[in-house]
Amino acid sequence: MQRIAIFASGSGTNAENLIKTYKNTEISVVRIFCNNENAGVLERAKRLQIPVTLFKKADLWDDKVIYNALISEKIDCIVLAGFMMLLPQNIIDAYRDKIVNIHPSLLPKYGGKGMYGHHVHEAVLANDEKESGITIHLVNEIYDSGEILFQAKCPVLENDTPDSLATRVHALEYEYYPKVVADYIKTL
Ligand code: GAR
Numbered sequence: 001m002q003r004i005a006i007f008a009s010g011s012g013t014n015a016e017n018l019i020k021t022y023k024n025t026e027i028s029v030v031r032i033f034c035n036n037e038n039a040g041v042l043e044r045a046k047r048l049q050i051p052v053t054l055f056k057k058a059d060l061w062d063d064k065v066i067y068n069a070l071i072s073e074k075i076d077c078i079v080l081a082g083f084m085m086l087l088p089q090n091i092i093d094a095y096r097d098k099i100v101n102i103h104p105s106l107l108p109k110y111g112g113k114g115m116y117g118h119h120v121h122e123a124v125l126a127n128d129e130k131e132s133g134i135t136i137h138l139v140n141e142i143y144d145s146g147e148i149l150f151q152a153k154c155p156v157l158e159n160d161t162p163d164s165l166a167t168r169v170h171a172l173e174y175e176y177y178p179k180v181v182a183d184y185i186k187t188l
Helices: 013-022 040-048 057-061 065-072 089-094 117-126 162-186
Strands: 002-008 027-034 052-054 077-080 099-103 131-138 148-155
Touching: 002 013, 002 162, 013 027, 013 040, 013 162, 027 040, 027 065, 027 162, 040 052, 057 065, 065 089, 077 162, 099 162, 117 162, 131 162, 148 162
Parallel strands: 002 027, 002 077, 027 052, 077 099
Antiparallel strands: 099 131, 131 148
């Protein structure tokens, strides 16, 4: 059994998809870590009966609260699902090559600090890109720069809005993220 923790800051649709896909499998979603008290993922976690740790930035960076929680719960891997903060060095070091993120563009395009969620889709449309997609990658000290595990593309259509493009990109996320993470975890 592999024990994973999901970190999420927002709506949590990917977190819900991961939890549902891994139910009754060799992967156990042990806990959700969330830094936003207004995040939709909190309601999803409650409904799906997954324990949540709601934390402040200081808990993550200044103290060892989150690090200690991960260690004491024997978490094997961390999966970021719309998590909007950089992880601190102690967690990166303890979980080297064991932290996976999903990004809603074809990295290295439209990555880096400030590039998340709708900001990414707005930038893709502003630059008249003909395609976008998803990147699933390992996490290191620098935003969106770890080794790429998987990418999938979708077209950008003439009349796309950030919302319509986000819907197409989300569909790719739901299709591929649980499988790519599960396949990767098996190799560890
Ligand atoms: C997803 O599209 C994910 O790729 C993106 O945030 C969204 C979260 O949606 N992540 C980033 O932009 C990370 N830089 P969700 O809360 O519904 O899963």
